[in-house]
Amino acid sequence: MSTRTRPRAHPDDGSTTYREALREALREALTSDDRVFLMGEDVGRYGGCFGVSLGLLEEFGPERIRDTPLSESAFVGAGIGAALAGLRPVVEIMTVNFSLLALDQILNNAATLRHMSGGQLGVPLVIRMTTGAGRQLAAQHSHSLEGWYAHIPGLRVLAPATIDDARHVLSAALVDPDPVLLFEHGSLYNAAGILDPSVRSVDLDRAAVRREGTDVTVVAYGGCVSKALEAAEELAGEGISAEVVDLRTLRPLDDATFVGSVRRTHRAVVVDEGWRSGSLSAEIESRICEQAFFELDAPVERVCSAEVPIPYARRLEEAALPQPAGIVAAARRVVS
Amino acid sequence: MAEFTMPSLGADMDEGTLSQWLVHPGDQVARGDVVAVVETAKSAIEVECFHSGTVDALLVDEGVTVPVGTPLARIGTSAESRPTTDRPPSTPLVRRLAQDRHVDLAAVHGSGPGGRITRADVEHAEPEPARAPEHDKTAGPSQPIHTGIRRQPGTEPARRKRSGSGAEAKPAPPTRSTKPVRSDDSTGERPAPPRVKSSPLARRLATELGVDLAEVTGTGRGGTVRAEDVRSAPAAEGAPRPAVPDMARAATARLMSRSKREIPHFYLSTTVDMAAALEWMHARNRELPLSARLVPAALLFKAVALAARQVPKLNGHWADDGFVPAEEVRLGIAVSLRGGGLAAPSLAHADTLSVVEVMAALKDLVARARGGRLRASETADPSLTVTNLGDQGVEAVFGVVYPPQVALVGLGRIVERPVAVNGLLGVRPMVTATLSADHRAADGATGARLLTAMDRLLQQPEDL
Numbered sequence: 001m002s003t004r005t006r007p008r009a010h011p012d013d014g015s016t017t018y019r020e021a022l023r024e025a026l027r028e029a030l031t032s033d034d035r036v037f038l039m040g041e042d043v044g045r046y047g048g049c050f051g052v053s054l055g056l057l058e059e060f061g062p063e064r065i066r067d068t069p070l071s072e073s074a075f076v077g078a079g080i081g082a083a084l085a086g087l088r089p090v091v092e093i094m095t096v097n098f099s100l101l102a103l104d105q106i107l108n109n110a111a112t113l114r115h116m117s118g119g120q121l122g123v124p125l126v127i128r129m130t131t132g133a134g135r136q137l138a139a140q141h142s143h144s145l146e147g148w149y150a151h152i153p154g155l156r157v158l159a160p161a162t163i164d165d166a167r168h169v170l171s172a173a174l175v176d177p178d179p180v181l182l183f184e185h186g187s188l189y190n191a192a193g194i195l196d197p198s199v200r201s202v203d204l205d206r207a208a209v210r211r212e213g214t215d216v217t218v219v220a221y222g223g224c225v226s227k228a229l230e231a232a233e234e235l236a237g238e239g240i241s242a243e244v245v246d247l248r249t250l251r252p253l254d255d256a257t258f259v260g261s262v263r264r265t266h267r268a269v270v271v272d273e274g275w276r277s278g279s280l281s282a283e284i285e286s287r288i289c290e291q292a293f294f295e296l297d298a299p300v301e302r303v304c305s306a307e308v309p310i311p312y313a314r315r316l317e318e319a320a321l322p323q324p325a326g327i328v329a330a331a332r333r334v335v336s
Numbered sequence: 337m338a339e340f341t342m343p344s345l346g347a348d349m350d351e352g353t354l355s356q357w358l359v360h361p362g363d364q365v366a367r368g369d370v371v372a373v374v375e376t377a378k379s380a381i382e383v384e385c386f387h388s389g390t391v392d393a394l395l396v397d398e399g400v401t402v403p404v405g406t407p408l409a410r411i412g413t414s415a416e417s418r419p420t421t422d423r424p425p426s427t428p429l430v431r432r433l434a435q436d437r438h439v440d441l442a443a444v445h446g447s448g449p450g451g452r453i454t455r456a457d458v459e460h461a462e463p464e465p466a467r468a469p470e471h472d473k474t475a476g477p478s479q480p481i482h483t484g485i486r487r488q489p490g491t492e493p494a495r496r497k498r499s500g501s502g503a504e505a506k507p508a509p510p511t512r513s514t515k516p517v518r519s520d521d522s523t524g525e526r527p528a529p530p531r532v533k534s535s536p537l538a539r540r541l542a543t544e545l546g547v548d549l550a551e552v553t554g555t556g557r558g559g560t561v562r563a564e565d566v567r568s569a570p571a572a573e574g575a576p577r578p579a580v581p582d583m584a585r586a587a588t589a590r591l592m593s594r595s596k597r598e599i600p601h602f603y604l605s606t607t608v609d610m611a612a613a614l615e616w617m618h619a620r621n622r623e624l625p626l627s628a629r630l631v632p633a634a635l636l637f638k639a640v641a642l643a644a645r646q647v648p649k650l651n652g653h654w655a656d657d658g659f660v661p662a663e664e665v666r667l668g669i670a671v672s673l674r675g676g677g678l679a680a681p682s683l684a685h686a687d688t689l690s691v692v693e694v695m696a697a698l699k700d701l702v703a704r705a706r707g708g709r710l711r712a713s714e715t716a717d718p719s720l721t722v723t724n725l726g727d728q729g730v731e732a733v734f735g736v737v738y739p740p741q742v743a744l745v746g747l748g749r750i751v752e753r754p755v756a757v758n759g760l761l762g763v764r765p766m767v768t769a770t771l772s773a774d775h776r777a778a779d780g781a782t783g784a785r786l787l788t789a790m791d792r793l794l795q796q797p798e799d800l
Contacts, residue, residue, distance in 0.1 A: 266537050266563060297537040297563045298556065333557070 018166045019189040022052045022128075025170035026090065030060050033088060036174065039066035039075055040092030040128075049094045050130060050189050076102035076127065080109050080179075083125040088174055093129040096145045096183065110179040111154030122177040126170065131159075132223045132273055133321055134187040139309035142317075144273040146183045146222070147280035150250040156180045157251040158204065159222035163193040165248060168202040176204070183250075185223030185273075204249050207257040213243035216331045217261040219284055220271040221247035224322055228271050231327035240335050250280060258284065259291045266297040267334040271322050276304035301330035338387040340371065340409040342402050353401040354408060358382075363391045365411065372408065389413035434458045534561035541566045588678045595739050599654075600775040603734050606787045608794055609757075610750050610765040613639075616797035624692070632750055633724050634695035636767070638800045640745050641665045641686035641694075643789035644720045649782050650743040650773060651719045659742060659777040668718025668738060669698065671705040679705040680738060682718035691800050717741070726750060732768035742777035743786070746770040 016024070029036045038053060044067040047054030057065040068075040072093055079091040093099045099106070106127065113121045133142035150157045156176055160169045166184070173180040210225060211232050220228035225246045232242035243265055245258045262268045268288055272281035285300045306320040342352050356373040365371055371385045392410040396402055430453055434441045439461045446453040532549045534542070538561045542549045545566065552569045554561035613635050621629045644651040644665045652661040667686035671679050681701045686694065701714065721741060725733045726749040733746035748768040755764045769790060771783045793800060 294536045294540045297535040298560075 015192045015194050016163055016167070017190055017192045018163055018184075019050065019052055021163050021167035021195065022170070022184065023054065023056070025167055026053065026056060027059070029088075029090070029170055029174055030056070030064060033174070035086065035088040036090060037064040037066065037082075037087065038090045038092065039068050039079065041068055041070060041075075041094055043067060043092050048092065050184075050186070052128075052184075052189075053092070072098055072101035073105055076105040077109070079125050079127070080105060080113075080123050083110075083123045083179075084113070084121060088124055088126075090126045090128060090170070090174075093127060095141050095186075096129050096131040097140050097143055099127070099129050100145070106149070106155070106179070106181075107152055111152050114154060114178055123179050124174070124177050125179045126173045126182060127179065128182045128184060130186045131183045132185040132187060133305075133310040133317060134223065136312060136314055136317060137186070138312040142186075142310035144222075144305065146181075146250055147272070147274040147278075147283075149181050149183075150253075150280055150283075152251070154178065155251060156204065156249065157183065158249055159183045159185070159247065160202075161185070161188070161220075161222050161225035161246050161248065162210075163191065164196050164199045165202050165208075167195055168199060169204070172202045172204050183222060187223050188226075191226070202248070205252075205254060207248050207254040208246045209243060209257070209261065210246045211242070211244040213241040213265065215241045215265055215335050216267040216269060217243045217245060217258060217265045218269045218271060218327060218331065219245045219247065219258045219261075221250060221280075222273070224271040224273055227322060227324045228327055230324040231331065234324065234328050235331050238332075240331060242331055247284075253283070253287070255284075255287045255291065259288055262288050262292045263295045266295055267300075267331075268296075269301045269303060269327060269330045269334060271303045271327055273305050273322055275307045276302060277307060279304055298334040301334050303327050303330050337392065338389065338411045338413050339407040340385055340387065340411055342374070342396075342404050342406045342408055343383055344404045351401055351403045354396050354398055356398055357394055359391050359394075359409075361391050361393055365389065365391055385411065387411045387413055430455055430458055434461075437461075532561060533559060534566075535563065537563045538566045545569075591738065592736050595736050599737050599739060599742075601737060601772050602775045602780060602783065604771045604773075604780060604783045604787055605732060605734075605768060606770075606791060607753075607766045607768050608791045609755065610767050610794065613794045613797040614750070614765055620691075628692060628695065630691060630695050632767075633726070633747075634691050634698060635794065635797060635800060636724065636747055636769075637667060637669070637683075637686065637698065637722055638689070638691050638694045639790045639793040640720070640722050641667050641683075641689075642793050642800070643786050645687045646789045647782060647786040649778050650771075650786050652742065652777075653717065653719070653740040654742050654774055654777055655740055662719030664719070666717070666719040668721030668741070669701055669705075670721055670723035670735070671702050673706060680718060680721050681705050681714045720745070722747065726767070732770055734770050735772045737772050737774055742774035743783070744772045745786075745790075746772065 026038060030038070038056065040048075042049050043053045044057040044062060044065045046067075047057075053065060068078075076091055076093070076099075079089040082089045093102065110123045110125055110127075113123050131146050132144050135142075146157060146159060149155055156173070156178065158169055158173060158180060160166045160182070166188075169182065173182060211229055213232065216235075218228045218232060225244065228242075228244045232244050235242045243261050245261050247253065247258070258268075268285075270281040270284045272279050272284075274280055276282070279302075281302045281304055285302060288296070288300055303322045303326045305322065308320055310320055311317050342354070344350075353375040354372060355375040357371070358373065359365060359369075359371045365385050366388045367384075367386055369385050370382045371391075372383050374383050389411045392412045394409050396406065396408045402408070431441065433439075433455060434444070434453075437458065439458050441453055441458075444453050444457050444461045447457050448454040532552075533554065533556075534549050534552075535556065538552075539549065541547070541563050542552070542561075547566050547569045549561055549566070552561050552565050555565055556562040610632065614632065617630050617632065617635060624630070644667070648661045649659070651665055652659060654660075664685050665687040667683040668680040669683060671681065673679055681704075683689070683694070683697055683701065689697065704714075718738070718741065720743055721735075721738050722745045723733055723735045724747040726747055728749075730748055731751060732748040735744040735746045737744045746769070748770075750765045750767045752763050753766045754761055755766060756762075757764065769787055771787055773783045
């Protein structure tokens, strides 16, 4: 099993935070490849809105750690141009909410140029952005829209859920000759754990089974993986053995892994911080039904966010999001 | 006004001939009454009516063949006299529930919005068994029960309303009774069995294990039959499987199509002198009690099993583009089923059994295969199958390999033939043994070894 990502009070015991793991990955990429540079709002002097790029400006200089104006469309477009020109830009958009300002660039240029140029133009661009709620940042900074991006052909959409994935996902993403979107869940930045030295890379084509089980498959990704694991722990106490699948890549979906798991457990709960209607969870449930209908022993359950703008008030925010208790209850329903 | 339609009396039936009317216009009929005789491709079947009321008109004459679903008669139900607005509003699901539980919806107080009768209202209403048959008409005259749920505009099944958009959707409340939702007020056969709620996996398992879902008590939500319930169902043993012939035929069809599509067959044939074997058998039979007496098939099967052990390259399975030899000789015995289709129950360790034991096992297996009461262990993949059509009078059978096996031995009738033996012409009992084999797994030389080994073994029957 991979490293559990849980916030710790004193991360000075050799453990690494998710934030530090991402920074280390950036540092490695900047060091090993001259074509790599980072740009975005406040990534330089401020050290990144979430502190991921803290110190990188001093280390690599303003040519490679570039602060940009508040214009998502402009700097994502610049990133696409740089990628077309042979560089390997990493563009940081503060949150997924703001990325919608650059959606035209992402969908109409980055994702489509390969196709529209008859394969002549690739856009080897990595866009990092924060997603998800749980930190009382209210609706305009808290939504989980990665499912929208997972809808778009031409993009690869990643959601690292563990320290190990955070540490190694960037190098794998930079190898991809086409645009890759990296969704970092905001609640994970402070999560800490010991990096597994045996893990040297991330297989972007494969979902990961984070915990093995026999009674129910819990499919989750990003910030919900740790909640799913917590729920699995509680279920284990009741004698229900839950298998937790971390999607890791939201597009293309590794359905072989989660459908394979459902074939063994015959029951499924899909956890998705997006809104239920038209969500990624709907796609996953649909694939399970398409590919393993006759293996199902109960209807697939979904645990999603309430279909409201994510509230600011803490209790309300907690109530609106998928929580371990909800996952446990859903698992009980499909098993009992 | 209700319509009595040509029922579907089997998955493969698409039309039927109305051979006889048992009612006349003006007759009163109750649900479950036999009203007509229908001739299908298989047999004449008495058909019950699923409405109560007065026969208004017969729409199809005797002797006429019509497609399934064609209206055969109009039946005036007494529910028609009641204006539809009098009926308390309820959803199709609730009406069905009421029907199943013999609850008269007219007598139920609706607690839902606009006086709508909810599921809970029906569950709380006390059934009145004495008046049960009368209540069917409250289900709505235009709703034949076998069509299941039909949605009407503006109404939704009650369960629907419960799934909110919240993070934790509440499950539908369990129904009071854990019995599967089905009506049990009719006697005898119905045109189409009522739908039993069951999970897809449970359905698949029920088919595999030969369990009748209608006999299983569901423990899932709302009485849904789950895999667990099917596994713990007592069925299988004792009760013959429902609809064995159709299912068996379909399964055989699939398997054989696959075999001919995927397996490059080659065929070998040889004739085996059975004189020594039969002489030994007759001598042996004199010592054996009548019930244990041997037939030639027992010797032949035993010889095939021993030959398979000597030629392991044909005893096993083709899997993942390669031949996997079996660890034991698990002899499949092709048994033709009554009504069509084939079963190939397997005889484990056939090579280690004595001829008498093979004989006993054979009798037992064939009887139970035809009764549809095979045990799961006996349906496990055989490593080599034998098909014996000698008792059907043919002299040779060139079979089709059962995938994933790689070979099949065919045996014909033992016939007396003039044969040259030691330079002299004599009359000997001869049997034609054939081998159908997968050319991917083996070549003719290997196949020849199997048949000659069999021949050799049958010349030393005392060693079998």
